[in-house]
Amino acid sequence: xxxxxxxxxxxxxxxxxxxxxxxxxxxxxxxxxxxxxxxxxxxxxxxxxxxxxxxxxxxxxxxxxxxxxxxxxxxxxxxxxxxxxxxxxxxxxxxxxxxxxxxxxxxxxxxxxxxxxxxxxxxxxxxxxxxxxxxxxxxxxxxxxxxxxxxxxxxxxxxxxxxxxxxxxxxxxxxxxxxxxxxxxxxxxxxxxxxxxxxxxxxxxxxxxxxxxxxxxxxxxxxxxxxxxxxxxxxxxxxxxxxxxxxxxxxxxxxxxxxxxxxxxxxxxxxxxxxxxxxxxxxxxxxxxxxxxxxxxxxxxxxxxxxxxxxxxxxxxxxxxxxxxxxxxxxxxxxxxxxxxxxxxxxxxxxxxxxxxxxxxxxxxxxxxxxxxxxx
Amino acid sequence: xxxxxxxxxxxxxxxxxxxxxxxxxxxxxxxxxxxxxxxxxxxxxxxxxxxxxxxxxxxxxxxxxxxxxxxxxxxxxxxxxxxxxxxxxxxxxxxxxxxxxxxxxxxxxxxxxxxxxxxxxxxxxxxxxxxxxxxxxxxxxxxxxxxxxxxxxxxxxxxxxxxxxxxxxxxxxxxxxxxxxxxxxxxxxxxxxxxxxxxxxxxxxxxxxxxxx
Numbered sequence: 294x295x296x297x298x299x300x301x302x303x304x305x306x307x308x309x310x311x312x313x314x315x316x317x318x319x320x321x322x323x324x325x326x327x328x329x330x331x332x333x334x335x336x337x338x339x340x341x342x343x344x345x346x347x348x349x350x351x352x353x354x355x356x357x358x359x360x361x362x363x364x365x366x367x368x369x370x371x372x373x374x375x376x377x378x379x380x381x382x383x384x385x386x387x388x389x390x391x392x393x394x395x396x397x398x399x400x401x402x403x404x405x406x407x408x409x410x411x412x413x414x415x416x417x418x419x420x421x422x423x424x425x426x427x428x429x430x431x432x433x434x435x436x437x438x439x440x441x442x443x444x445x446x447x448x449x450x451x452x453x454x455x456x457x458x459x460x461x462x463x464x465x466x467x468x469x470x471x472x473x474x475x476x477x478x479x480x481x482x483x484x485x486x487x488x489x490x491x492x493x494x495x496x497x498x499x500x501x502x503x504x505x506x507x508x509x510x511x512x513x514x515x516x517x518x519x520x521x522x523x524x525x526x527x528x529x530x531x532x533x534x535x536x537x538x539x540x541x542x543x544x545x546x547x548x549x550x551x552x553x554x555x556x557x558x559x560x561x562x563x564x565x566x567x568x569x570x571x572x573x574x575x576x577x578x579x580x581x582x583x584x585x586x587x588x589x590x591x592x593x594x595x596x597x598x599x600x601x602x603x604x605x606x607x608x609x610x611x612x613x614x615x616x617x618x619x620x621x622x623x624x625x626x627x628x629x630x631x632x633x634x635x636x637x638x639x640x641x642x643x644x645x646x647x648x649x650x651x652x653x654x655x656x657x658x659x660x661x662x663x664x665x666x667x668x669x
Numbered sequence: 670x671x672x673x674x675x676x677x678x679x680x681x682x683x684x685x686x687x688x689x690x691x692x693x694x695x696x697x698x699x700x701x702x703x704x705x706x707x708x709x710x711x712x713x714x715x716x717x718x719x720x721x722x723x724x725x726x727x728x729x730x731x732x733x734x735x736x737x738x739x740x741x742x743x744x745x746x747x748x749x750x751x752x753x754x755x756x757x758x759x760x761x762x763x764x765x766x767x768x769x770x771x772x773x774x775x776x777x778x779x780x781x782x783x784x785x786x787x788x789x790x791x792x793x794x795x796x797x798x799x800x801x802x803x804x805x806x807x808x809x810x811x812x813x814x815x816x817x818x819x820x821x822x823x824x825x826x827x828x829x830x831x832x833x834x835x836x837x838x839x840x841x842x843x844x845x846x847x848x849x850x851x852x853x854x855x856x857x858x859x860x861x862x863x864x865x866x867x868x869x870x871x872x873x874x875x876x877x878x879x880x881x882x
Contacts (some may be wrong), residue, residue, distance in 0.1 A: 306739045363701055411700050434861070436860045438860065468753070468754055468755040469754045469755070469756055470754075470755040470756075472757065472758040473758075499863075525718065541860070545754065545856070561860045561861070565734075565735020565857060566732070566735075566855055566858060567734070567857050568856070568857060
């Protein structure tokens with residue numbers, strides 16, 4: 294059977310394309326059970342996107358959870374491989390989280406990939422490229438925003454800001470809120486130079502060629518330089534393979550710095566009002582779990598594509614075929630199977646249902662088909 | 670065809686002031702001045718479309734992308750914490766979020782404080798920062814009535830001049846945070862319309878600077 298594009302919802306279609314894409318780059322599928330021990334999530338609560346987890350007791354009394362996340366399970370099941378070894382896996386799983394809009398639990402389809410082990414710049418670049426290609430598979434009109442938490446923490450650490458203030462500063466950066474940042478700096482008595490540099494960071498976004506020199510001008514020390522070098526290498530490599538014009542640098546893309554450390558990115562497609570792809574380097578999570586490996590990965594939130602069907606079906610069926618009681622079943626069956634042969638959708642009924650849109654209205658009478666109506 | 674920039678304005682006096690600023694910045698839409706029942710007003714040539722919504726709904730329109738840009742009070746942003754960019758402080762609609770109480774109120778820290786407010790998240794966060802146990806009473810209006818009738822010990826509300834408080838024998842007790850109108854933008858839409866949204870923000874910023882001068 295051949296699949297007609299129109300038959301697949303955007304999300305389903307994307308799953309097929311993404312699976313093939315990740316396999317082409319040597320990623321192998323990771324399959325997990327629906328349940329995971331609850332302890333895993335308690336220990337790493339802040340790594341999860343939302344708070345709630347659905348829990349239940351197994352027959353032996355053990356507390357289990359319906360998985361709210363896949364990454365933690367992948368990390369748990371991976372091993373530190375030593376120099377030059379990294380395991381590359383992708384997944385397509387349902388996760389259970391509290392929906393931001395309904396405040397109730399929701400089953401969400403998620404696809405993503407993780408690269409765990411000895412992560413070098415090539416591995417990072419490949420993950421970022423796959424993120425760009427994933428977005429491209431969903432829509433031609435996409436943007437991938439890159440930031441680097443190494444640069445952000447280098448700045449914050451250089452000027453020794455307290456942990457509580459750090460959170461507020463990061464919040465301002467994520468809102469592009471320069472006026473708020475200035476007020477905050479004044480109220481906590483932060484260094485004027487720090488305030489100036491953070492404001493510069495907020496306004497530095499756009500094409501890498503324009504933004505990277507501005508970042509260098511911040512003069513934020515060796516750790517920051519290393520972060521900017523990484524950004525430069527990655528963006529240049531993406532440019533080389535033709536993905537340069539869709540990649541921007543933007544430091545409003547941030548995440549919890551107690552888990553994420555290096556490069557961080559978020560993907561957007563025109564027409565969906567929020568990010569649909571999010572990922573980055575999260576070595577600190579592994580460190581917390583007592584591991585020596587590094588890790589980078591991303592997830593695509595396929596549930597957000599639900600309202601994105603570009604070519605939504607205008608018609609419920611192509612042909613509405615009416616027949617009467619007593620029609621010869623063999624003949625009718627034959628007529629329907631001929632009509633459906635080239636992919637046409639046929640709904641055979643004895644009457645016209647309410648609120649239905651069809652391209653053609655046919656009737657089967659006296660052993661033959663008759664067109665009653667065309668179009669709607 | 671370039672797509673339109675949708676702008677959500679808060680209904681009311683503040684919104685009209687804000688529209689004046691848009692007009693001064695060169696983002697005008699003459700049809701908005703006409704007295705009619707239309708809900709949206711478009712200036713096709715400039716590629717902008719305005720619409721009036723309830724002030725507390727602006728953030729929802731922007732967060733969900735129905736509006737690219739909106740003007741919302743900082744009180745709404747603090748209360749609902751929408752995931753949006755906050756690009757500019759317009760410096761108008763200035764007031765403050767404050768705790769107010771009856772003139773003879775004396776706080777007894779040993780007791781749970783009863784707080785009446787429309788802004789439950791702001792109140793909760795403020796008192797959590799002080800490790801204070803509170804009992805939140807969510808009201809939708811006439812907040813000032815609560816301490817008078819003994820429904821609550823204090824209220825958390827917006828104070829502009831303090832006149833309403835005074836008339837009811839209430840006084841502002843402490844300020845939580847200063848409030849003013851902010852320009853907000855949808856994070857995803859900003860990526861695809863950044864140049865034009867930036868132009869609007871810059872235009873408004875220069876009008877702000879003029880107002881200050």
